[in-house]
Amino acid sequence: MSVDVIRIATRSSPMALAQARHVQQLIRDLNPEVKSELMPHTTTADRWKGDLSKLGGKGGFVAGVSALVESGEADIAVHCVKDVPGDVPQIEALTWTAFLPRDDVRDCVLFPEHSDHTSLDTLPKGATVATSAVRRKAQLLRDRPDLKVVPMRGLVHHRINSLDHAVDYDALVLSYAGLARVGLQNRAAQILEPERMLPAVGAGVLGIEARCDRTNVRALVGRLAHARTTAEVTAERAMLAKLRGHCNSPVAGYCTTGSDGQLSLRGMVFSPDGTQFAHAHMWGGAKNEPNQLGVLVFAELMRQGARRIIDSIPH
Numbered sequence: 374m375s376v377d378v379i380r381i382a383t384r385s386s387p388m389a390l391a392q393a394r395h396v397q398q399l400i401r402d403l404n405p406e407v408k409s410e411l412m413p414h415t416t417t418a419d420r421w422k423g424d425l426s427k428l429g430g431k432g433g434f435v436a437g438v439s440a441l442v443e444s445g446e447a448d449i450a451v452h453c454v455k456d457v458p459g460d461v462p463q464i465e466a467l468t469w470t471a472f473l474p475r476d477d478v479r480d481c482v483l484f485p486e487h488s489d490h491t492s493l494d495t496l497p498k499g500a501t502v503a504t505s506a507v508r509r510k511a512q513l514l515r516d517r518p519d520l521k522v523v524p525m526r527g528l529v530h531h532r533i534n535s536l537d538h539a540v541d542y543d544a545l546v547l548s549y550a551g552l553a554r555v556g557l558q559n560r561a562a563q564i565l566e567p568e569r570m571l572p573a574v575g576a577g578v579l580g581i582e583a584r585c586d587r588t589n590v591r592a593l594v595g596r597l598a599h600a601r602t603t604a605e606v607t608a609e610r611a612m613l614a615k616l617r618g619h620c621n622s623p624v625a626g627y628c629t630t631g632s633d634g635q636l637s638l639r640g641m642v643f644s645p646d647g648t649q650f651a652h653a654h655m656w657g658g659a660k661n662e663p664n665q666l667g668v669l670v671f672a673e674l675m676r677q678g679a680r681r682i683i684d685s686i687p688h
């Protein structure tokens with residue numbers, strides 16, 4: 374039985390819809406005969422305005438979308454891999470069918486419209502920076518302990534609107550790829566290189582999930598898989614799974630591939646205020662096996678006290 378139509382489950386935010394449309398176009402390019410439609414789903418986490426940890430973490434952004442594939446109402450789900458928790462097992466009936474080529478992994482800084490600032494470095498002592506990611510907060514404070522880092526969540530448009538029109542914020546940090554996906558990359562005033570702000574595990578990667586038993590769907594969509602990104606994400610997520618970080622733990626992980634094919638994985642775990650951290654960087658070596666590399670970096674982080682750091686954070 375061939376596939377006539379692919380129903381694509383996605384979150385309903387503008388960023389998620391842009392991502393799902395991108396996947397829709399890629400499927401059209403693979404096979405113009407196959408129709409596709411979007412199934413937007415407003416997740417519990419999208420509706421929740423409070424602290425995400427009270428909702429059981431950022432998994433609330435993906436679970437409802439995955440459930441549509443599990444039940445057969447949709448054929449595939451498109452997720453930001455960054456939003457897929459490391460401490461919740463994948464639904465048994467589902468599998469990753471493709472990781473798309475990695476987009477920009479870097480975070481960037483925005484300043485209010487008409488602000489004279491173009492860098493965090495020139496912000497006055499005690500300036501207020503908005504971001505809800507504990508990973509970003511810890512790394513911002515590591516450089517600039519004087520900054521006041523305050524939480525801000527919600528749609529990118531709303532966040533930028535608050536930055537521009539509320540007097541409370543001097544800067545806003547978010548992902549450059551996410552900003553670009555909604556066409557607002559011109560607002561990025563400063564790009565933070567990975568050396569300064571180590572990216573989240575899975576940053577900039579879109580993952581496609583399907584039911585294990587849908588072999589035709591998997592055969593078609595599997596052609597979108599990008600081998601290098603798959604190896605990198607596999608190493609990063611192997612590290613994350615072993616760390617068993619909860620949603621409040623500031624964890625960063627970034628794997629790249631050298632021109633010789635060697636995987637290089639950096640992992641960091643921070644205390645919330647950035648004053649304590651574990652930092653490991655290892656290469657794939659002779660075997661160059663992503664899972665093994667992830668476990669090795671995990672082990673080195675543990676040797677440096679990562680468990681103590683994670684366990685001392687309330688959640």
Ligand SMILES: NCc1[nH]cc(CCC(=O)O)c1CC(=O)O
Pocket residue numbers: 453454455456546547548550551552575576577578579
């Ligand atoms: N946490 C939300 C989220 N999940 C993925 C992205 C952006 C794209 C990506 O890195 O995959 C964003 C927005 C942001 O962090 O600013």
